[in-house]
Amino acid sequence: xxxxxxxxxxxxxxxxxxxxxxxxxxxxxxxxxxxxxxxxxxxxxxxxxxxxxxxxxxxxxxxx
Amino acid sequence: xxxxxxxxxxxxxxxxxxxxxxxxxxxxxxxxxxxxxxxxxxxxxxxxxxxxxxxxxxxxxxxxxxxxxxxxxxxxxxxxxxxxxxxxxxxxxxxxxxxxxxxxxxxxxxxxxxxxxxxxxxxxxxxxxxxxxxxxxxxxxxxxxxxxxxxxxxxxxxxxxxxxxxxxxxxxxxxxxxxxxxxxxxxxxxxxxxxxxxxxxxxxxxxxxxxxxxxxxxxxxxxxxxxxxxxxxxxxxxxxxxxxxxxxxxxxxxxxxxxxxxxxxxxxxxxxxxxxxxxxxxxxxxxxxxxxxxxxxxxxxxxxxxxxxxxxxxxxxxxxxxxxxxxxxxxxxxxxxxxxxxxxxxxxxxxxxxxxxxxxxxxxxxxxxxxxxxxxx
Numbered sequence: 118x119x120x121x122x123x124x125x126x127x128x129x130x131x132x133x134x135x136x137x138x139x140x141x142x143x144x145x146x147x148x149x150x151x152x153x154x155x156x157x158x159x160x161x162x163x164x165x166x167x168x169x170x171x172x173x174x175x176x177x178x179x180x181x
Numbered sequence: 182x183x184x185x186x187x188x189x190x191x192x193x194x195x196x197x198x199x200x201x202x203x204x205x206x207x208x209x210x211x212x213x214x215x216x217x218x219x220x221x222x223x224x225x226x227x228x229x230x231x232x233x234x235x236x237x238x239x240x241x242x243x244x245x246x247x248x249x250x251x252x253x254x255x256x257x258x259x260x261x262x263x264x265x266x267x268x269x270x271x272x273x274x275x276x277x278x279x280x281x282x283x284x285x286x287x288x289x290x291x292x293x294x295x296x297x298x299x300x301x302x303x304x305x306x307x308x309x310x311x312x313x314x315x316x317x318x319x320x321x322x323x324x325x326x327x328x329x330x331x332x333x334x335x336x337x338x339x340x341x342x343x344x345x346x347x348x349x350x351x352x353x354x355x356x357x358x359x360x361x362x363x364x365x366x367x368x369x370x371x372x373x374x375x376x377x378x379x380x381x382x383x384x385x386x387x388x389x390x391x392x393x394x395x396x397x398x399x400x401x402x403x404x405x406x407x408x409x410x411x412x413x414x415x416x417x418x419x420x421x422x423x424x425x426x427x428x429x430x431x432x433x434x435x436x437x438x439x440x441x442x443x444x445x446x447x448x449x450x451x452x453x454x455x456x457x458x459x460x461x462x463x464x465x466x467x468x469x470x471x472x473x474x475x476x477x478x479x480x481x482x483x484x485x486x487x488x489x490x491x492x493x494x495x496x497x498x499x500x501x502x503x504x505x506x507x508x509x510x511x512x513x514x515x516x517x518x519x520x521x522x523x524x525x526x527x528x529x530x531x532x533x534x535x536x537x538x539x540x541x542x543x544x545x546x547x548x549x550x551x552x553x554x555x556x557x558x
Contacts, residue, residue: 160542163535163538163539163542164539164542164543164546167483167539167542167543168479168543170483170487171479171480171482171483172479174482174483174486174487175478175479175482177486178482178485178486
């Protein structure tokens with residue numbers, strides 16, 4: 118692995134981490150506000166997290 | 182019952198998956214990396230990363246562990262798998278034990294006028310008159326060429342094992358439903374999972390009207406990925422869903438099913454998006470068309486990267502026992518690596534289920550988008 122590759126990987130992880138944090142945080146807020154909708158919020162959260170993860174892994178994979 | 186049909190669909194899907202996997206595994210290009218001869222001997226950091234990369238790749242035999250015997254010879258413990266290659270002179274089959282654990286291309290296997298060597302888990306056929314394989318600077322063999330490799334490798338073996346397990350377990354369950362409403366034995370474990378896939382994944386995402394058509398496929402994919410992931414956590418060293426060829430064929434099925442079950446509305450929304458001005462329609466069409474390809478692509482990469490990354494991290498944590506031995510002592514390093522890898526394996530158990538769930542969920546979502554009927558207002 119060269120240094121630009123590693124810097125790129127770090128940037129990807131920063132971006133993905135920020136995204137996941139936003140998703141998780143908003144989901145927690147939503148659940149705290151409406152605990153009865155916890156199941157639905159969780160499902161939606163996992164789908165969005167999975168889409169984001171796919172994007173991040175795709176970028177890591179292409180940069181390998 | 183509907184489950185009988187599901188079982189039949191499952192067999193069909195698995196056979197075609199197997200076919201695709203075989204075709205894909207044979208068309209890989211040789212990797213360019215240097216590797217030492219002592220396959221399985223781990224002592225330094227460089228060798229550890231090599232060992233981990235070796236584990237991630239598919240192999241022609243099961244390698245469990247190695248040790249040095251009292252005379253200093255390297256002993257390898259594992260079991261061989263059949264090698265089936267189509268060379269320039271037709272099919273040749275033999276057990277992989279004939280390579281004697283050689284992965285550097287030095288040990289030549291002679292079979293009816295065909296000389297074969299194994300180099301980085303790829304099998305090459307030597308040209309006429311050559312006695313050993315030679316490499317150029319990029320580690321490509323110069324006097325040998327790749328053959329069509331249809332071997333039962335580690336992943337193919339795991340693939341077949343999972344298929345047979347599923348066929349047996351679900352076939353038995355389907356038969357039980359003909360006689361009684363409540364299953365007995367292992368079927369009681371499977372029934373809630375099947376209902377979960379049907380009622381929590383297929384029904385809400387595809388819709389009440391169409392979900393039955395796709396439940397068979399979704400269930401096959403879900404259980405195949407889940408069982409394969411769990412098999413990857415056993416010490417046998419399977420890495421089935423960590424092979425990109427496997428995830429490629431799984432994603433290809435989702436892609437084909439989505440496209441072939443697409444309604445008129447689905448295609449209209451891709452090529453001629455209603456409700457936007459004409460220049461915008463022209464810009465949107467290629468983007469939407471590309472969107473149909475990126476969805477299965479992300480499915481493929483997600484599963485492959487997650488499982489591979491999980492394996493790499495578990496193996497790295499186990500390697501702490503070797504790397505930290507000089508600073509923490511043998512006992513301290515072992516306890517540290519055991520504790521860390523134990524907790525990570527627990528997380529991997531969750532990931533095994535989560536990835537199967539996400540793959541099935543997103544497949545259902547994409548299929549649901551394709552079969553959805555828009556009410557025009």
